[in-house]
Amino acid sequence: MAFDGGTKIPTGYTCDGANQSPPLSWEDVPAGTKSLVLIVDDPDAPAGAWLHWSVYDLPADVHELPRNVPVTDVLDRGAKQGRNDFGNPGYGGPCPPPGKPHRYLFKLYALSKPTSLHAGAKKAEVQHVVEHNVLGKAQLMGTYGR
Secondary structure: OOOOOEOOOOOHHHHOOOOOOOOOOOOOOOOOOEEEEEEEEOOOOOOEEEEEEEEEEEEOOOOOEEOOOOOOOHHHHOOEEEOOOOOEEEEOOOOOOOOOOEEEEEEEEEEEEOOOOOOOHHHHHHHHHHHHHHHEEEEEEEOOOO
16 A cells, blocks of 8 residues: 555655556455446545546456556456546546645445446546445545645
């Protein structure tokens, strides 16, 4: 894990550094899980929750994402990445305006079925599928300020 919950996200995973996605891992996926969804957002953004990353249709037997996941629409084993609020596929690291540090929520959802969404889906599309098929959720919160 690149950082502990509630701590500062290292600069290398932000726009002030290499802007690479951090390595993430998880365990104890609920029984019956057919796919996993990761949503990373900043609830403290001035315009409302800012989407930094969405990955969906991760197979249920995947238990980690490596550092620096490719910024492509489709990943290995059929997983897909949505468009972040920067307008790009894949990860866009923390890049808050100067001031108080922001919170970044890394939310992993276990779903009862694949999303069936196209690559490049928007946050609202991903959240809609998640809301109707969630079996479990885990969350990691990190902070970053400038």
